Structures are given as C-alpha cells and as structure tokens.
Amino acid sequence: MSEKILILEDIYKSYETSVETIHVLNGTSLEVEKGESIIITGPSGSGKSTLLHIAGLLDLPDRGSIYLKGKKIENTSDAELSNLRAKHMGFVFQFHHLLPDFSVEDNVALPLIIRGETPNKAREKAREMLARLGVEKIYYKRPSEISGGEQQRVAIARAVVGTPDLLLLDEPTGNLDRENTSQVMEILRYLSHDLEITVIMVTHNLNLTSYFRKHYNLEDGLLKPG
Ligand SMILES: Nc1ncnc2c1ncn2[C@@H]1O[C@H](COP(=O)(O)OP(=O)(O)O)[C@@H](O)[C@H]1O
Ligand SMILES: [Mg+2]
Known part of the structure; x- marks a missing residue:
C-alpha cells in the first residue's frame, strides 16, 4: 500500500459577493499518493486556485474533510496551519515572489535558515x-538580473529545498514562452520521478498534461478524469 499524502473528501467552497453566492467547489474529492504527479486543468474561473489553496492549507473549505499524511485537519489554529505548510508544502505561483534584495542563493536558502539551519x-x-x-x-545574481524562466526555476528550487511532501503549483508557466515552459515541465518530471516529490499543478493550459502521470479536469466544481 502506498502512502496517501493528502486526501480531500467532499469539499465544498463558495464565495459570497454583494450580489450572489458563487459555488466554486461542489463536493470535490481527491486522493494523492506519495510520488504522484497530478495536473488539474480547467478554464479560467473554474476554481483551480481555490482548490489548490485548500489543498495547500492556505484556505479552509466550507465543508468536507482534509487529511494530511493521515492526520485530519480540523480545529487547527492559524499558527498550526502555518507550521504544517512550512513543514509539508512547497508553493509556486504564476509570479515568482522572490525577494528582490536577496541573491538567488539566499532566496533559496532562506526557508532553511528560518527553519533553524545554519546559514x-x-x-x-x-x-x-x-x-x-x-x-x-x-x-549570486538578484532576481531582477535573471530571465523569467530562471526566476521560475529558482522559485521551484526555493519551494523544494526543504524536501516538502507536496509541491503545489498554480499556473507556474503563465508568464513563460514555450521553451521555458518545457524546461519547467522537465524539472517537475525530474522532481517527481527522481526525487519522489509529490507534485500537483493547476493550469488552464491543456498542452501540458503529458508531463504528468494523472490528469483531472475541474468541471462544475468536481474533478473528472482528464
Ligand atoms: N475571494 C473571492 N471572493 C469572491 N469570489 C471569488 C474569490 N476568489 C475566487 N472567486 C471566484 O470563484 C471562482 C473561481 O475562482 P478561482 O479559484 O480563482 O478560479 P481559477 O483559478 O480556475 O481561475 C471565480 O468565479 C472567481 O471569481
Ligand atoms: Mg487561478
């Protein structure tokens, strides 16, 4: 039996706006095994970021259960959620969010230093x-002195340097050309195949599915096999 890193069970999430309630996730379930690589596609507005934020404990569902390495996430304080994220998750977003005044090396070293390792x-x-x-x-360069493709590779290095259980990516290639996109995809393949890091990426780009072992499509707030 392979280990289930993350289980999302019957997840509901809606947003209240001044005019309406938007039902985004309508009973979504997902089981993620160690070492798996998963791509979740769907058009803009289908709820991909909402789902990824819930999977990454950045946001909580209205209803449904989350298990991280077998432990149920419930009545968990913000501080505890933050600890769980730091310990188990690495994040990469469309914009790299590297610190502009730090070198590439220090950007990647920082999560480890915060965790207590010597500089x-x-x-x-x-x-x-x-x-x-x-x-x-x-x-030795600053983030502003490197290319967009390099910035995203550095952001991935920062996300995985602490060997998280899960690497979560939200449209990481949204700003990249085709060449840099395929380089980033090869890196994700390497991380999951060779380093056994579990990868979940959400994107609207249907051309990237071949780089992943599993593909789901988010439709009407539910995950369907792609
Ligand atoms: N904080 C929020 N408040 C209100 N509506 C939101 C909020 N976040 C997302 N939404 C709405 O929820 C839907 C899903 O958004 P999102 O998860 O960002 O989709 P995707 O990442 O697939 O583009 C969209 O209709 C969006 O406008
Ligand atoms: Mg999104």
Missing part, C-alpha cells in the same frame, strides 16, 4: 538544489 549549511543545500535544476551559475 552556511542552508546556502550549501541551496546551491545543490540550484545545480539540480540547472541554474547554479546565477546563484
């Missing part, structure tokens, strides 16, 4: 992860 050890691990993702040569 030297953290930088060594950062450099190692940058090398694995093919961007070690730019370690």
Whole structure:
C-alpha cells in the first residue's frame, strides 16, 4: 500500500459577493499518493486556485474533510496551519515572489535558515538544489538580473529545498514562452520521478498534461478524469 499524502473528501467552497453566492467547489474529492504527479486543468474561473489553496492549507473549505499524511485537519489554529505548510508544502505561483534584495542563493536558502539551519549549511543545500535544476551559475545574481524562466526555476528550487511532501503549483508557466515552459515541465518530471516529490499543478493550459502521470479536469466544481 502506498502512502496517501493528502486526501480531500467532499469539499465544498463558495464565495459570497454583494450580489450572489458563487459555488466554486461542489463536493470535490481527491486522493494523492506519495510520488504522484497530478495536473488539474480547467478554464479560467473554474476554481483551480481555490482548490489548490485548500489543498495547500492556505484556505479552509466550507465543508468536507482534509487529511494530511493521515492526520485530519480540523480545529487547527492559524499558527498550526502555518507550521504544517512550512513543514509539508512547497508553493509556486504564476509570479515568482522572490525577494528582490536577496541573491538567488539566499532566496533559496532562506526557508532553511528560518527553519533553524545554519546559514552556511542552508546556502550549501541551496546551491545543490540550484545545480539540480540547472541554474547554479546565477546563484549570486538578484532576481531582477535573471530571465523569467530562471526566476521560475529558482522559485521551484526555493519551494523544494526543504524536501516538502507536496509541491503545489498554480499556473507556474503563465508568464513563460514555450521553451521555458518545457524546461519547467522537465524539472517537475525530474522532481517527481527522481526525487519522489509529490507534485500537483493547476493550469488552464491543456498542452501540458503529458508531463504528468494523472490528469483531472475541474468541471462544475468536481474533478473528472482528464
Ligand atoms: N475571494 C473571492 N471572493 C469572491 N469570489 C471569488 C474569490 N476568489 C475566487 N472567486 C471566484 O470563484 C471562482 C473561481 O475562482 P478561482 O479559484 O480563482 O478560479 P481559477 O483559478 O480556475 O481561475 C471565480 O468565479 C472567481 O471569481
Ligand atoms: Mg487561478
């Protein structure tokens, strides 16, 4: 039996606006096993970001259950959720969110330093992860001095340097050209195949499904096999 890293069970989420209630997730369920790579597609507004935020414990559902490594997430304080995210999750978004005044190396080392590792050890691990993702040569540069493709690879390095159980990505290639997009996809394949990091990516781009082992489509607030 392989380990279930994350289980989402019958998840509901809606938003109240001044004029209406938008029902985004309508009983969505998802089981994620260790080492799996999953792509979730759907058009703009279908609820992909909402689902990814719930999977990443950045937001809580209105109803439904979440289990992270077998432990149910309920009555969990914000501080505890934040700890769980730091320990188990790595995030990458459409915009890289790298710190502009820090070098590439320090951006990647920072999560480890915050976690209590010595700066030297953290930088060594950062450099190692940058090398694995093919961007070690730019370690001393600032984020503004590297290309968009490099920025996203550095953001991925930062997300996985602490070896999270789950790497969650929301439209990570939204700003990239085709060449950089395929480089990022190859990196995700490498992370899941070779480093056994579990990957969930949401995107509207249906051309990227072949890089993942499982494909779901988010339709009417439910996940259907793609
Ligand atoms: N904080 C919010 N308040 C109100 N409506 C929201 C909020 N976040 C998302 N929505 C709405 O929920 C729906 C799903 O949004 P989202 O999850 O961002 O979809 P996607 O990522 O697939 O584009 C959209 O109709 C969006 O406008
Ligand atoms: Mg979105």
